[in-house]
Amino acid sequence: MAIIEIKGLRKSFGKGDKALEVLRGIDLSVGEGEVYGVVGLSGAGKSTLVRCINRLERPSSGQVFIDGKDVMSLSDRQLRDARRSMGMIFQSFNLLSSRTAAGNVAFPLEAAGVDKTLIPARVSELLELVGLSDKAASYPAQLSGGQKQRVGIARALANNPRILLCDEATSALDPQTTASILVLISDIQKRLGLTVVVISHEMQVIMEICDRVAVMERGEVVEEGSVVDVFSSPKHPVTRGFVELILKSGSRFLENGYAPRGRLLRVSLIGEGVQEPFAGELVRLFGLSPVILQAHVDHIKDTPFGTLVIDLLGDGGKAEEAIRWIREKGTAVEVLN
């Protein structure tokens, strides 16, 4: 069963003529233990969407169910309890500057009314989980961005939530730190069986840790599916834009004045496919000469994902046959000229 179920969610800011509709009917569901990504350009409404999940934002209409319970129907007290079952981390960390790392992690425990004598042990356990035991007594001002986010994660996990909401959690961090935080989130997710919602404007982040993804544009979900599927055959222009940005290839060869001598192809190889002697087969089976313009292997979570841009030289008829052969194998191929 879905742990998060969103139905016909709409949200407008302001009233009357000045009303701005930021979410225009969102439907999505996140399964228990899933890492669900929401990607979109800045201003698409991603933060508003995630904030509706723990009701930091009140939806204008539509419903959000957590474990089958409509969050709009909760009393203040029930809402506070529900929020404790959902940790949240933020782009700007939002730590208490007046408290040490340990003090910050203790805050949600105090708020949940945990026995004071049990708090220190739980705090050290959490700091250890995020690899910050040695910084317990440091104030946020003395920590690096990555360390602050680790405190944020420890704090979010304090009350054993089942859901972790991440709103651009790595957007303020450099690439190395981003990678280490993503690894941490991924590890913890597996270890604790958490359901994670990852909001990001970077497809790279989604690729790294998400199982499924929703692509948002102007308050709507324009594409949704497993990350592998969405990534290997993006349908919506916005999705293509994100994918292109990562592959930095494809039509740009043409835009940059490259004159293909044969058929210019972009082939996406997924999983086992990456290990196949792909170019060799084109030579052996069709007598063609593939010129490899770009080859790139990446991972979507744990699945290897390769992209080849090739200029397929040789007999035109044979080339068409080869393209059909590639398609029949179930490999995504795009003819760029």
Added chain:
Amino acid sequence: MLLTAQQILMLKKASLETFYMVSVTTALTVLAGVPLGVLLVVMRPGHILENSWAYRVVGLVVNATRSVPFPIFIVFVIPLTRFLVGTSIGSTAVIVPLTLAALVLMARLTETCLLEIPHGVIEAAQSMGASSWRIITRVMLPEALPGLFMAVTIAVITLISYSAMAGMVGGGGLGDLAIRYGYHRYQTDIMWATVILLVVVVQLVQLFGDALVRKFTRR
């Protein structure tokens, strides 16, 4: 400049009166002004206890109080002073207008400090299921502590200066002494002594306030 024994006695008495007026009003100002400042923040649209109607009323009352010049204000609140203290004359009676005037200043200064806390920090506390009371007492006030010490320092210094007008209604104090002897009776040495005393006291208050601010600043 040498003062006679009698003048020194007068200075001592006036200093004690000023100390009495300022210390009592400071305590009352902080006790009432900080909560009022908190209200001015949390009742704002989009804040944790949003209530735009009450926010506007409180804001209006605070502004109205702040716009009346202090000497006029003393006279204006005489009926209230009589009701609360039983008389409108003397050091204790002066505490009423002093407190009211300083508390609205304290409320606005508190409001300014609290508004400086990034809203995300408050939202993070909300996302952890903290109640509004906990957010106010464990997030907003501790986060604003250095600014609040600065605000109290400003309030105390303002109170020292306002208390100089206590003489209008027989409240005594250093300012009253300076005006009565230094101005009306041409005893410039008394005038100098009180001015120097006030400068030193204000300086000390500022130094002490700054030290507290530094001690609690973690940014």
